[in-house]
Amino acid sequence: MLLRVQDLTRRYPGQTRAVLQGAGFELDRGESVALTGESGSGKSTLLHMLAALDQPDAGQILLDGADISRLDDRSASAVRRRRIALVFQHFNLIPALTVAENIALHARLGKCHEAEWTNHLAERMGLADLMRRYPEQISGGQQQRVAIARALALRPDVLLADEPTGNLDEYASEEVLRLMLELVSEAGSALLLVTHSQQIAARCQRHLHLSGGQITEGACA
């Protein structure tokens, strides 16, 4: 099992009810899984903990059997540079870097940059002609493709995508998700995709639902 999440609990200061109350699930290598749940149900909170950006009050997050839920900052950033990549709704590109530099950035930091793979990703994402441009000179859909290529350039064990197309129109969103699913599979990465769309959830192999602080395995639509 690639990722095993057990009994995860997280309560923010001042809240009466914990956001996560013993949430658990498992993710196999290369699996694509949709995560749904109402707004405020704790999906982003969960992803932040899986990316070691935040720590649970209780529970474990085992990546290949090793608990990553209570790492120090240095080890947590090492996990993000090598094993677990994140794509957010806001693309978080570096404005002063070109498209090419943005795509290679995390892989370079993680010392796992492979020029051939990175170029392949750029090509498949339709970015080959935009490599010298800056983020402000390309569309929102193109910016999100850069963010996804940057994440996959690491060949992460897990790609966490938090409503990655929430800022895009339906047409751009459809295209970006289709490419993301294809390239995640080429990269051999597992995918945990937060989405509101049942249609998109149906394209993933499994469907998890977060409600009342717990995760249930949904029927694959």
Ligand SMILES: Nc1ncnc2c1ncn2[C@@H]1O[C@H](COP(=O)(O)OP(=O)(O)O)[C@@H](O)[C@H]1O
């Ligand atoms: N940093 C924080 N401090 C306090 N409360 C937070 C923080 N982040 C999220 N919350 C609260 O936790 C709940 C879950 O938020 P979130 O994980 O963002 O849900 P979702 O992504 O499913 O919409 C919400 O009630 C939200 O207001």
Ligand SMILES: [Mg+2]
């Ligand atoms: Mg959220």
